[in-house]
Amino acid sequence: MEEIKLMKGNEAIAHAAIRCGTDGYFGYPITPQSEVMETLMDEAPWNTTGMVVLQAESEVAAINMVYGGAACGKKVMTSSSSPGMSLKQEGVSYIAGAELPCLLVNVMRGGPGLGTIQPSQADYFQTVKGGGHGDYRLITLAPSTVQEMADFVDLGFELAFRYNNPAMILADGIVGQMMEKVVLPPFKPRRTNDEVRKQCPWGTMGKTDDRERNIITSLALEADVMEATNNRLQAKYRIIEEKEVLFEEQNCEDADYVFVAFGSAARLCGNAMDALREQGFKVGLLRPITLWPFPTKRIAELAQKAKGFMSVELSAGQMVEDVRLAVNGKVPVTFHGRMGGNIPSAEEIIEKFKENFNLK
């Protein structure tokens, strides 16, 4: 029988990391995600699986430790919250540029600046549109349950290693802090060094006599060489956009109106949808699970018959721009959001829904 546990989303991330054979975690404390490193330190996996856990001197150091580990082909990760994730952006750009696999976790809090420790989804732009410098993309998974916090660790690593690209779990502070029941993933052993060499022949684990030296760098001073690197990255991103889109939908088949929301906001929209259905409104919910690649095609399909879309976010309206691009002017796209750590109630979403679409 599967073992059901009750824990916070942040704790689930830590347990899942140990269980899926992570080689190293490097982090710096910041609310509301500190339980990730605290749980790891408490579990002391260096005594069991041999996983390295290290509290770095800063987020900047932590992400560069991730670079160093990932460049060896090791399975490494970090976690942080919004201001800390801003500090990591330089390293994220280098990791994407050097095409290294790793897992990043951002348990978002309200900004800008030091902002608040209350939950938010306002790092959508930072995560899916760039954040660091240059043309790069992060495979971005948005969990809405503690179960998904646990499950997306392994999924994130799998996608990262499939494409030699950083993957991000973009959670809001609610999903990080709330307790729910969860079934933790089964134990997977860490790869041996020989297995790492086989899976990542490009890794810098020390030269062997049968190959040239490996060099991990994102530098190419000549324009033609750098453009070729960029073209290779863009071609990879097109494949990811084609193959790796994940979303969940409810009641969309006959929907006149579709909520689009991720993470906690999707749970709130689910409640609003149920209530509106009872009132006779044909409302559906599309929850992007990958924020990049975005479910653009599915939204465009739904726009053929829906009368309108409404994006609900814990921000001033960021994902709504991608919904608009997908809908491409066919029907109205509206928005409701709260900021600063506030969360809309289902009633508030229902009221805004009726107001936005002029319904009674």
Place this chain on the structure above:
Amino acid sequence: MTKQDILKPENLVYQKTKLLTKNVMHYCPGCSHGVIHKLIAEVIDEMGIQNETIGVAPVGCAVFAYNYIDIDWQQAAHGRAPAVATAIKRLLPEKYVFTYQGDGDLAAIGTAETIHACNRGDNIAIFFINNGIYGMTGGQMAPTTLEGMKTVTTPSGRNHEMNGYPLKISDMLALIDGTCYVTRQSVDKLPAVMKAKKAIRKAFENCQLKKGTSVVEFVSTCNTGWGMSPHKANLWMQENMTARYPLGDIKNI
């Protein structure tokens, strides 16, 4: 004696360092980097650890160090090499891991990473090239630029009231409990080169002795950035740089 006779292996008195690649170095003639690269390559070869060594290159003139020494390399973001090296060593504790950093990389933008890698006593070697100037970006002031020294961002000479003092970071690192070996060397004369090579070897050996972090500073020249001939740059270094940055072991336990 024909040319072919002279070229016989038993007549060889000198050959190219085995682990230096065939790539043409981009360093200016007279620059200290070339000699230091060669010494590091020789030590790795002599210790027989080519396949056991991972280097971390900086941002600065030595960013292309990976083109010249035939081992696995990572190129780190500016100043972050000690953090990168920390992770490599923690994940591959049996390997020899070193960083190669200039004064801007190690003593300005990377000060925090340098101090904390040393404070953790991570078993890595840090090779620190101090030429008192930013070479790659065109000769701007470094944290180690001497007072009165002219650079393109201190055209009237470094003035401590405006720019602070030349940072003796190796002395700071020697105060940290996590370091086991901090030494200041130069490569301007043959005896100095021989001593510097011994220091490099000791730093590598310390990597497996679990004694802590080793730091080898090389008081160096940047004849291009200083606007001098290589010979004059060496003389200027001997007279001025070593007065502020005296050569020798600062810590050796």
